[in-house]
Amino acid sequence: MIAPFYKFDMFGFDTSLVIAFIIGIGFGFFLEKAGFGSARKLAAQFYFKDLAVFKVMFTAIITAMLGIFFLSWFGFLDHSLLYISNTYLLPQIVGGLILGIGFVIGGYCPGTSTVAMATGKIDALIFIIGVIGGIFVYAEMYPIMGDFAKSTNMGRLTLMDISGIPFGIIVFAVVLMAVGGFAGAGWVEKKFGYKDEEKIS
């Protein structure tokens, strides 16, 4: 096994920052190409008008997931060296709910607002100022919030670990689910979506 390259000391920390910058360029490029520099297009997800958020996100997830699966299977990538954030179940559910509400009210998430700001959106700049404020409030509240944020710690936990179902079968199930979701998304857009002349393109 030779990957992840960084974990096998193929380059140092300073080079990793250059790589971060290049990977970031790719990330920002495809977010913008997907239309995620537009709050109106992002928010349309929640009104069944335009389900690009779901489609792009799940296509990206299954692409990367299949890549990880096959590269590990071929013995190229050491799956155990991949950094997986710990599962803190309750704070992640509560945090997700708050974040979802913030998404609908503000129209962006941190990554997409960065792209929107880069293309000149003033509302995205204001949104980022809000994000920074929210992080500051959280940080200042950390002495009383910290215990909850670190509660229900389940460690590095995957769907395979918790279910005992083999990696390959979970991958297959997620792909099936996504493909079903894509078909459903097409149907929903036909029924509720923007008509051609009002589409956000």
Next chain:
Amino acid sequence: MSENIENHTFKRKPYWNPYVAGIGLGLVLLAAFVIMGRGLGASGAMSSLVAYTTSVVAPEHAQNNEFYKEYLGDGSKNPLKDWLVFEVLGVIVGGFISGVFAGRIKKDIDKGPNIKTGSRLIFALLGGGLMGFGAKLAGGCTSGMALTGGALLSVGGWAFMLSVFAGGYAIAYFFRRLWI
């Protein structure tokens, strides 16, 4: 209403097919896993910025707070010399490059047709605040938790992602005037 729609279509190249853009995004994410052994992120970089600024303005205060300390490290290197900070700088450049070639660089305020500009900006600030708070409580945002955690089949990542959609859909009706 028509003004907003014209803004989106006039002289601009259309957005890519979502499945094509999604494959591109997925390959970038896969490259991060293969090269670095980690996924993407966004809110982490903003946390580094907050921690760094606080440590400059009020060094003692920052050192007494576990949250800031996590981003400040042991003080041996600048907290802004961080993987996610450089990645997000790349995101700005990548978004700009894509926008330039598609003719989408324009000073603009994106909003639905039925809301005034001032209100949109107040809601943007408010939504951003909730977003920052929620992301830190969850330990990541849509990039780091939902996208990266989702591809890694992390239990927390999937629980988070479902919660984001649940929270959004639960509240969407009350804020429909913002967008449609």
